Amino acid sequence: MATTERDYYEVLGVDRDADDAQLKKAFRGLARKVHPDVSGEPDADERFKEVVEAYEVLANSETRELYDRYGHAGLKSGGFRPSQFDLGNLADIFSAFFGDDMFASATGQRRGRGGDIAAEVEIELVEAALGAAREVPFQVAVGCARCTGSGVEPGSDVQRCPTCRGLGRLQHVSRSAFGEFVRTQPCPACDGRGQLVEHRCEQCDGEGHTLEERRLEIEVPAGIHDGQRIRISGEGHAGALGGRAGDVYVRVRVRQDPRFVREADHIFSTVDLTMTQAALGAHVSIPTLDGDVDLEFGPGTQPGETRVLRDRGMPVLQGFGRGDHRVLVNVAIPHQLTEEQRALLRQFESSADEDTYRADEGFFDKLKSAFR
Ligand SMILES: [Zn+2]
Ligand SMILES: [Zn+2]
Structure with a gap:
């Protein structure tokens, strides 16, 4: 290109x-x-x-x-x-x-920042709404105490690597029309360390570090979205030879709640009214992020009507206020009727006339005005 x-x-x-x-x-x-x-x-x-x-x-x-x-x-x-x-x-x-990698440089006498660690926690949507404290377990590399990070068993002999004469690198010289051309690569005999060790440290097997289980208490802020990461600086892998430790990145997974659909900071849910409840009116308990709320639906409530519960949605992350919670009405029509129920419904239907179903503004008119 x-x-x-x-x-x-x-x-x-x-x-x-x-x-x-x-x-x-x-x-x-x-x-x-x-x-x-x-x-x-x-x-x-x-x-x-x-x-x-x-x-x-x-x-x-x-x-x-x-x-x-x-x-x-x-x-x-x-x-x-x-x-x-x-x-x-x-x-x-x-x-x-x-040579920033602490593992490669532990005996290479280079200072380096420690590596970062990725961890993950999973919380419920309701917890994401309130904010939550969580303990996050992770494994961290810490300098080996036995060999103080050198990877060499105490008292054991260390020799300068004869292959690279202690440099840790090998140079390959090739000739071309333009003169000598040199490339370097880590010495394979000593893994780039420049020295050969008689006995590797028994504690860490020559790695210079050991893995330790740690737990960290983290605060998940209210309003966090699925997949966002929280960075905790300085709690990652130890740096080489006194270098700064790496960071821990905790990815937060927000589990889906079957009762709610989240869209940005808004919450959507549906409520099922029976045909009779919708026709006669009813008090229904609605689940929200803050617990159940009693809602009153008047007589003649239509399918597709929505109720807006202001400021009952998710809190705005690092901001003020909350989104809304919208409740969509669904009217359940019976699937299975006994002979007696069919008779009652037929009787009802024969007593109904135009006025029975007339509304100030019909459902489809409402829908149309919503789109206007
Ligand atoms: Zn060791
Ligand atoms: Zn070597």
């Missing part, structure tokens, strides 16, 4: 003489901004890929030189191919470039 041919410096918004720190800063900021999860632009994937590729090329002095001298064509004939990242995972991409 043509978009991949844009100037890398332009893509990152930096000068041609930008140093490492400037590149890194520009990339971090941009990656967070254009990441498909947050950007919402239709071409977010392409745009993000472009930013990652630009940084990958410019952050490496060899590919940067190649690009500076020969442009995109130089990279192609030099054998450069952009790395394939899981674009959905920003943390993975950052950790590939900066």
Whole structure:
């Protein structure tokens, strides 16, 4: 695609003489901004890929030189191919470039922010209306106390990795028409740690961290919608070597209530009146978010009539007031009649005349005026 041919410096918004720190800063900021999860632009994937590729090329002095001298064509004939990242995972991409991942860097002597944790709670619609307190269980990685996060069994020997001479990375040099071309990758002999351990820590099996069960009390705010997330900062996985802990994101699922339909902050429900109740009038108990409410329906109530209970809907999240609750009347017509009941109905029908069914404004007129 043509978009991949844009100037890398332009893509990152930096000068041609930008140093490492400037590149890194520009990339971090941009990656967070254009990441498909947050950007919402239709071409977010392409745009993000472009930013990652630009940084990958410019952050490496060899590919940067190649690009500076020969442009995109130089990279192609030099054998450069952009790395394939899981674009959905920003943390993975950052950790590939900066080593932010606490697990990979525990013995790599790098400080890093801990990973985020996703948790979930489910609440009833009625609880969502009032707000609810919930205990959320989750597993969190904490630094191993036995080896203080190094992954090395206390008293055991640690050797510098001979394969990478302690660097944790291996460089592959390939030659091309444009000169030497160097790519680096984590050392497979030591998993990028730079050292070989005689005995792994028995407590954490060399991982440097252990999993701990935790519970967190969270307040679900009134009016929350299904699928919204609550962020609790600093309660996620421990950071590496004193780095900041990650965050916990709790997704709130609001269970459907068979009695109600929620639309934004409004609530809809139906009430079934029997034919006789509708004709004679009745008091009926209606379930609402605040409990049962007694409603009076006058004689001659028609199917399709609605009652609006103002401010009985869902509270507005982080706002004021509540939505409405609308009750739609349904009139139940009998399905099965005994011989005696049929006779009574026939008798009723023969006594009825035009006036019996006449209303000031008929149901269909009302419906029509509702649409006007
Ligand atoms: Zn340990
Ligand atoms: Zn090594």
